Structure formats: C-alpha cells, structure tokens
Amino acid sequence: MNKKSITSYDVAKAAGVSQSAVSRAFSPGASIAKATRDRVLQAASDLGYQPNAIARSMSSARIETQQKSGMVGVVVTRLQDPFFSRTIAGLSQNIQARGWQMLLFTVESESEVDAAMNSLMQYKIDGAIIMSAILSDQMAETCQLRGIPVMLYNRSADGLNVNSVQIDNVEGGRLAAEFLLEAGHERIAFVGGEEDDETSKARESGFVDRLSEDGIKLLFHEEGNYTFESGREAALRLFSRNQRPDAIFCASDVMALGVLHAARYELGLEVQKDFSLLGFDDIPEASWPGHSLTTIRQPIRRMIVEAVDVLVENMQDPEMLTRRTSFAGKLILRGSCRRTVL
Amino acid sequence: MNKKSITSYDVAKAAGVSQSAVSRAFSPGASIAKATRDRVLQAASDLGYQPNAIARSMSSARIETQQKSGMVGVVVTRLQDPFFSRTIAGLSQNIQARGWQMLLFTVESESEVDAAMNSLMQYKIDGAIIMSAILSDQMAETCQLRGIPVMLYNRSADGLNVNSVQIDNVEGGRLAAEFLLEAGHERIAFVGGEEDDETSKARESGFVDRLSEDGIKLLFHEEGNYTFESGREAALRLFSRNQRPDAIFCASDVMALGVLHAARYELGLEVQKDFSLLGFDDIPEASWPGHSLTTIRQPIRRMIVEAVDVLVENMQDPEMLTRRTSFAGKLILRGSCRRTVL
C-alpha cells in the first residue's frame, strides 16, 4: 500500500540537482539555466511529478501581497435555475482560462452566504464571487481585512467596498413599461420574486415608475419565487379575477414561461392576442419556437467576462479601486407581445 | 496594509496556552479539558480565527491513509444542459452536507478529462466525480496509485477499477421500444447524440434490439448533440423526407423538446396525433403543460445520493471494493405519445 506521492525531492534526486532547482524549474519567472530546467522537467515527467498546489500556497503564504491558493470561491443560490447554471458554466470556463480553480459552494438562502464565505475562507481563496446575494457588512469587512477581493454578481452593495457586476434592473423595468405603454396596454400586472428580493424590487420599481409617468397604475402584483411553478400559479390567480390584465411583466423568463404555459394550455388563452407577456433575462428557452417570449435581455456573456476580469485584476492588484459595473438590458422582440398600436 | 491572518499562535497567546492546545480545541476527537477548550474557542472567536484548511491538510499529509484536503474534484461537461446543472446542484449540496468542498472543473469535451484530473490532483483532492465522461486507463491507474477514489456518474467503465453510478441505458432503450411497439408504431426514428457517445449508443442499442424482436427495423437515425437546436434540426430533416416516422425516440428530453417545438410550431404537426414523441431523463421542462412529454425518467435524486454516499465511503475506506450501481429507468406517461392500441 505505498501510495506516497512523489515530491520535488524525488525529482531532485533523479535529476541530480537540489530540491530548490526543481522548484525553480516549475516557477515561471525563476532564474534557472535552460539546461537544468530541461533536465528537471524530464525527470519530473518520467516520475509523473506534479507540484503540490496545496504545499505551494502554504509556503508562499508569507508573501505580503496575498495568499495564492489559486482558488476562487463561488457562492451560488438557486443553481437549478437555468439562468444561474448558465452563468456558473460561463464563470467556470473564464476562471479556469485565467488560471484559477473554482471552489463552489451552494446555499439555500441568502442568509447562509456569510457561513459559506467562512467555509470558503478556510481554504484561503484568492477571491470570491457571490451570485445574487449580498454579504453582511461585517463579512465584507472581514474580506477586506484579509485582502480577499469580492465580486457581487447580479447585485450591488452601495455601502460596501466590494466590486459588482449587474444589469441595471430599474432601467430594465422602465424599458419593459415603456414598451407595454407604447403598445397601448392599460391593465398591467407584474409577477415578481419574494417580498424582500432586491432584484425583483428594482425591476418593479422602474416598471411602476414608468407606468405612473403615463398615469397608469399597476393592476396586480403577484409574488413568485423564480420557478416555473410559481409563474404558473401566479397566472392562475391572475386570470381568476374579475378584471383581467391585458399585459403581464415577469421578473424572470422562467416565471414568464410558467405564465405562458398556464395561460395557453390550462386556461386556453391566446398569448399576444388575449394578453401580452414580457419576461426578463432572455434564457435560451425564451426563444424556443413555441414560446417566442419577448423579454429584456441580460448580456450574460459580457457580464461574466467583466466579472472575472475585474476580480482577477483585483486579485493581482489588491489596491485596485472598487469597481461597480452596470449593464443595460435590451428589449428582445418576439411574438408574445402585441406590437405598438399605430 | 497589514492583512496578516491570525494563526493558532495568536490564539494560543491570547488564551495563554500552547499552540497545540489550540489545534486540539479545533480537532473533534482530541483529548483536551473542557475548560481549556472553552478558553481557546473564546479567544479564537474574539480574534476572528478560523483554522487554515490548507495548512491543515498539509500537515496531515503524512498520514498513510490519505491526504485529507477536504475537497472533492468534480469534472463536468455540458454544464449548461439542464440535466447536468441540476445534477451539479444536487451533488454540491450532498457533498457539502457530508463535510466536503467541491472543486469544480468544466471541460468542453471528453478528451480534456485527463487534463482536468491532473489539475485537480495538484490540489490533492480526496476524491473525484466525473460526469458523463470516462477517464483513460492510465489516469485511472494514477488515481488508484495515489489513493484517490473516483466516481463515474452517468457512465461506467468495465475494465477500470472505478466506482460508477448510472442508469441502465440499454434497458431504458428497451423500455422505450416496448412502449412504442405496444402502441402499434411501425415507422420509428431515433435521435441520438454524436457518433461516439456511449450513452446514446447504449440507449439506441437497447431500443433497436427490442424493436427487432418484433421484426421492426429503425426507419431513421438522426444525430444530434443533446441541444435543443440539434433536436429541432433533426425534426426538420426527419419530416422533410418522403416517408414520415410515426414515432420518434430521443436520447434526451432537451432534444425531444427541440423536436416538439419544431414539429408543432414550425411544421404545424400535432404531437401524439401525427406522431408519438418519447424523451429520456425527465427534466422538469418535460412536465410543463405545453410539453407534456412522455419520457424515461432517471431517478436523479437517488443517483446523486448514491454517488456521493459511495464516494464518501470509499474516501473513508480506501480498501473498499469497487462499486458499480445501475438504476432502472421508469416510463413516465404523458401526452406526447399515442396510447396502447386496444
């Protein structure tokens, strides 16, 4: 049962050099003669040696700048949501491409984020990305103290000293309202997330504000939880009342699809003709022929790249100034909405 | 700029004990007086101390049994596929619940798995889960040599000494054929994955075998790549030929939905009446009212639990015998198929 792993000493012996020479051979900028380097690399590959990343980050721990563990922690809620899983896939690829590994932590609710960060920090992550959640002021401070750059994805924190990348939700809401108003809608409903959901609140506020500028009041507000089922149920409630909405704006595509399926296949309604439906995100499912969902698109690829870019920059330059990026949503016209009245 | 992290020495000094006392206070089974322990814990929380997981795994590295880094590596392809993202979400939760962290590595194609494993092994992972891909014999050997238990999810490897959890794809294919035959279908098409895709091949072989037992030959075989779009295109090809299939079996629900949307909304066909459609996986989207896709369900929750259970057991008992688990698929009857002829 000898499952001892080969260390730099084994390689050193095999190559007839000192252990530190082996270390240098594997450190990009180190000063080492090409000949020795080649000899070491040869011996290493013969023995199947791979530097131990853990040990590596241990010894460099004392460097003032940062503890390079080579890992970035990612905290995510609702991973089963297509929007999030696609984001994770993208983040993962970008993080790897930049030479980091991703330590993934999933949480059930926003309240667990602090605990998650604690777990992650035990692994001396070089940075963290938190999706659709916010950390406590205290935790933000801890991160800053320990020199761990944080990136909030899909959220921003005004008071906190953390980077963020998100879409302008208020503006997105306005955009949605604008579009529905132009089409002449007047009995408008909104399906959002849970009561304390920041994203949903922002989208709704922009939406409602714009409506009121034209003297329109929101007819109904329904609460969902970003699942298909919750959208479906909201639709059932919405269309069971005396007054029926002639347009529904949902805080996410998944919920909008729930509304669509319920309306079309359970209530026998005709989308676009009987009411206009507007989503948010532009997930791939929105463009499926049978859905053809008009929606506010999030530039997800660009957001991912920006998030990783900024985080990497901050990991490399701890003194970097906090950066908050906000992207604009874009209306994607499809078949689920009545067009502008002429 | 003093971002030095507090170590066990700082805590020791604050609590007036030796550094090893601090270590013991944080090691579950260690022999330490309750009084000292409490004092240490108090001091630790005052200082905001958290044991360094990296250093921890370094020092225990010498233990014969294994290098407890507390991390399990997960390699995944096609994370954007709902089936996989849901699995990752489940794996993540289960792994965390068992006290491990998940180091996630996404790869574009199966050929990158070995490289991914190499990267992960530098982090001295305690175990690995590989989704829908197989590793080379050589890599399997390396893992065994280093004492890293491996779990193949959605695949199995007969020759290799690695654990696996998967659905019985051949039997699933037979089940699908059986059902279509009973309903009296005769012009049957199959939409699978790429040519060398093991999963798809297995499903097809069971399917074709069962058909041939009733003297039916597969009418068409279309190749896709597990995306919606590829299913859509397959449908377009399928229905552009002279002879039209009266039943289509797809190797995945996502592709089946592509077929459904294309047939219904682009070709004006009526699913169930004009042809029966059968999927595989039973993703949530399959049950959406407008889809109502009949499919072969994978018991995904049970598969996830089994995968993590077995891996954890193997990580704790390196001598454990290789375990290969195969689950049976189950036909979920919905509206996309013609029912049995009486």
Next chain:
DNA sequence: CTGAAAGCGCTAACAC
C-alpha cells in the same frame, strides 16, 4: 545560476 536553510500554519507523536 545554484544549493543550503529557514519557514508557511498546522497536526501528531512524544514526553511529562
């Protein structure tokens, strides 16, 4: 350019 030597923060014998 290269080797020797001193840690990184922690755990695990080993004595007391």
Next chain:
DNA sequence: GTGTTAGCGCTTTCAG
C-alpha cells in the same frame, strides 16, 4: 491533559 518537537512539500532569501 498539556507542552514540546518534528515535519507535510514547497518557495524564497542568502551565500556562494
């Protein structure tokens, strides 16, 4: 029980 003492595998001065 508790303190002392070696390391885990590596990077990084510090001399040559």
